[in-house]
Amino acid sequence: xxxxxxxxxxxxxxxxxxxxxxxxxxxxxxxxxxxxxxxxxxxxxxxxxxxxxxxxxxxxxxxxxxxxxxxxxxxxxxxxxxxxxxxxxxxxxxxxxxxxxxxxxxxxxxxxxxxxxxxxxxxxxxxxxxxxxxxxxxxxxxxxxxxxxxxxxxxxxxxxxxxxxxxxxxxxxxxxxxxxxxxxxxxxxxxxxxxxxxxxxxxxxxxxxxxxxxxxxxxxxxxxxxxxxxxxxxxxxxxxxxxxxxxxxxxxxxxxxxxxxxxxxxxxxxxxxxxxxxxxxxxxxxxxxxxxxxxxxxxxxxxxxxxxxxxx
Numbered sequence: 001x002x003x004x005x006x007x008x009x010x011x012x013x014x015x016x017x018x019x020x021x022x023x024x025x026x027x028x029x030x031x032x033x034x035x036x037x038x039x040x041x042x043x044x045x046x047x048x049x050x051x052x053x054x055x056x057x058x059x060x061x062x063x064x065x066x067x068x069x070x071x072x073x074x075x076x077x078x079x080x081x082x083x084x085x086x087x088x089x090x091x092x093x094x095x096x097x098x099x100x101x102x103x104x105x106x107x108x109x110x111x112x113x114x115x116x117x118x119x120x121x122x123x124x125x126x127x128x129x130x131x132x133x134x135x136x137x138x139x140x141x142x143x144x145x146x147x148x149x150x151x152x153x154x155x156x157x158x159x160x161x162x163x164x165x166x167x168x169x170x171x172x173x174x175x176x177x178x179x180x181x182x183x184x185x186x187x188x189x190x191x192x193x194x195x196x197x198x199x200x201x202x203x204x205x206x207x208x209x210x211x212x213x214x215x216x217x218x219x220x221x222x223x224x225x226x227x228x229x230x231x232x233x234x235x236x237x238x239x240x241x242x243x244x245x246x247x248x249x250x251x252x253x254x255x256x257x258x259x260x261x262x263x264x265x266x267x268x269x270x271x272x273x274x275x276x277x278x279x280x281x282x283x284x285x286x287x288x289x290x291x292x293x294x295x296x297x298x299x300x301x302x303x304x305x306x307x308x309x310x311x312x
Contacts, residue, residue, distance in 0.1 A: 109291035164185060
């Protein structure tokens with residue numbers, strides 16, 4: 001079999017047959033884990049796990065590349081029973097939180113904080129997503145996909161949404177203000193809707209604004225004068241660089257799904273904003289609170305000077 005084909009016979013997530021051969025040769029040369037990782041173009045933890053995984057008593061301290069590769073293939077082909085299918089108590093707990101519209105990430109974080117001693121319950125959020133979308137194998141109710149923030153029964157490729165509102169979030173106090181865009185979401189309409197709101201926010205609370213890249217922000221110079229340190233933009237396709245806003249958008253969509261019109265009374269929009277700002281004890285835990293329930297932002301000068309905007 002040609003070497004080029006061997007190198008690409010599996011996903012780049014896993015070691016190909018040539019990589020264990022390289023690790024074995026480098027180990028015979030007396031190199032350490034970090035040196036082998038640099039030479040192989042892999043993370044040191046990947047090399048370390050590969051060596052530990054193949055340290056069997058009958059191997060006599062030697063690392064056999066072909067044997068390690070065969071073991072990995074056999075392990076990948078074995079029938080795996082999902083953890084949610086093996087543990088009914090755990091499955092019922094996850095299902096209960098999904099019913100409450102908790103996201104898989106919130107469930108995974110909360111489990112680690114609430115059950116530190118039950119390490120078998122410490123799973124990543126992607127495991128819960130996979131369990132939902134393969135419900136026939138895990139026993140979860142497939143209808144629970146409708147309880148996710150997206151409300152979609154199947155995953156779809158991300159694309160820019162047709163925006164009809166602006167979400168303003170003060171990162172320190174978690175103050176939220178929703179601004180409707182009744183005249184469209186073009187650059188001029190955005191400035192027209194946003195400028196009057198920014199003028200009412202005290203200057204002490206207006207330092208920077210972080211936006212993503214889009215045509216609606218073309219007139220950012222007209223908005224920058226409201227911020228003492230200017231307007232910043234995230235890198236293209238990097239919504240995690242403004243994670244607070246993205247998370248808040250997810251919370252508001254539970255009350256105001258994308259297919260519903262936001263052309264509603266101002267007081268109704270701010271009632272939704274108020275609900276996202278002050279989580280109650282029964283609401284989902286958030287990452288900024290260390291996945292603790294019933295957490296609210298401590299009093300601050302920023303929050304006190306902004307509270308009047310959401311007052312009835």
